Each structure stands twice: as C-alpha cells, then as structure tokens.
Amino acid sequence: MIENMAPSGGAMQLIGSLLEQRTGQQIAANRAWRIETALKPVLRERGLPSLDALVGQLLGARSGALADQVVDVLLNQETSFFRDVAVLEQVAAAATAIQAEIGNRRLRLWSAGCSTGQEPLSLAMLFAEKAAAFPMPPEIVATDVSAAALGRARAGRYSQFEIQRGLPVRRMVEWFECDGGEWVAKQDLVRRVQFRQQNLTADAPPPGKFDIILCRNVMLYFSLPLRRQVFDRLATAIQPGGLLILGAGETVIGLTEHFTPSEAFRGFYRTAEVQSAPLAAAN
DSSP states (O other), X not given: OOOOSOOOXXXXXXXXXXXXXXXXXXXXXXXXXXHHHHHHHHHHHHTOSSHHHXXXXXXXXXXXXXXXXXXXXXXXXXXXXXXXXXXXXHHHHHHHHHHHHHTTXXXXXEEESOTTSHHHHHHHHHHHHTGGGOSSOOEEEXXXXXXXXXXXXXXXXXXXXXXXXXXXXXXXXXXXXXXXXXXXXXXXXXXXXXXXXXXXTTSOOOXXXXXXXXXXXXXXXXXXXXXXXXXXXXXXXXXXXXXXEEOTTOOOTTTOSSEEEOSSSTTEEEETTOOSOOOOOOO
C-alpha cells in the first residue's frame, strides 16, 4: 500500500539528482509533483510504500536496474506524429533544397531526442512521398537516452490514442496495420530509420556528418551551461551549411557561436562558419 504522506525533501532531491546525473535533464521546483506522479507505478510494481522507501532501495548496493527504471519513467517523452506539421513540412523543403545542391550524395538527418519514434517516422513518411527529389532515400538516424522508448520506436507499435495524434487517416492506412487495439508500423517504414541509444550530454554524436539535425524541445530541460556543451557537440556533427532545428521555445542566441538564424528557412539555424548565399526555399 502506498503511503499518502509527503516524501522527504531529501528523497525528492536525490531522485532529481539521479535524473540530472544520468540525462542532464532537470525538473523545475514548481514541477516536483511530477516526480511523485510518475513514480507511483514503480512503487506499486515493487511493493514499496513511499518515495522514501524507494530511495532506500536506490541507495542499496544492487540498485542498477531500479535506477534505470526510475530515470526512464521520469523522462519527458511527450511527442506525436507530425508534431508542429508546418515545421516538418519546412524540414522537407529544406532537405529538397540541400539535396539539389549536394547532387547524388545521400542526404543525412539526425533526430536527437526522438522519444518513441514519432518524429523520425513522420519524416520518413514525408520523404517517401517526395521520393522524386532524392536520388536515394535520406538516411535518418534517431537517438534517445531511453532504452525503453527506443524499444517502442523500433517495434513501431502505437496505441489508438497515439496513432490519432497528428497522423492523417490516409497515412495511417498506408503505413500502419491494425493489430488488436494497437497500430503497428509496416517494416518498410521502420527500416527507413536507424534507432540508436545516445545521451546528448555525455556521448559522442552518431558517426559522420549530418545535413539536418532536429533537436526539438530537448534543451528546455538542460541548464544553460549544459545547453552550451550540447550545442558544441551538435556543431561537430553537422555539415558546413547544414541546418539545426530546435523547438519553438528554444534558441541558440546567447548560447553558441556555432549557429546563426537561417535566412532561407525561418526559425531554423545554419552553421555560422558558412557565409555563402542562402539556399532558395523549395516550393
């Protein structure tokens, strides 16, 4: 039975510190309630009466699996298919323009912090619909710190609620199959994305250089010094003249000299080292 008494401040602090240490993400003081809400299923599963009891086990010698579980449920995995669809349409336009400039080289994109995979799968659908613009299907690498989220992404299995969030019926029928109460992405779609576990704040970027990097609504949860470090890391992974896409509430201004606002694609950022004429936005 879960106790209703408030957890100690020390318990909340230790759990918050564990999350930040493992992922770089912080939980604001005014959202501390989210810790209790997110961890209730873990308490029930493990038969623990309170967060203080959970912390007691976390401090034990054999708490590795429990710590992984705690961090995983605390991560903000909010996402949906075609989230901010106008942004993704502009990504497709930018990809078309870049592909026209680079010729027959295969275009490469990185979806950083991809959660359960809806963003990269949305991009894969868009590029499949615009196949005539690409000599080869663009390479899409999608990463996340959460092994559980990536497991779901690789399986391509979504609930009715998840499939209805942003996915038009036409695309749902074309790319997914109903399996009981869930919808499963067809293998032809899943194979268009390479899913890899990666910690933006600690691990090296995926190998090679990318023409477009999407890192949307990830920086919001990092401290300012950590954001600067992540921007430095992203800059090492992007092609000269490449584009970085952040969330609507995020910016590079005052945090990095590696990126500057794109003249061609409003709201996007290009590598600051390149001073050539801007790409013409594709129609």
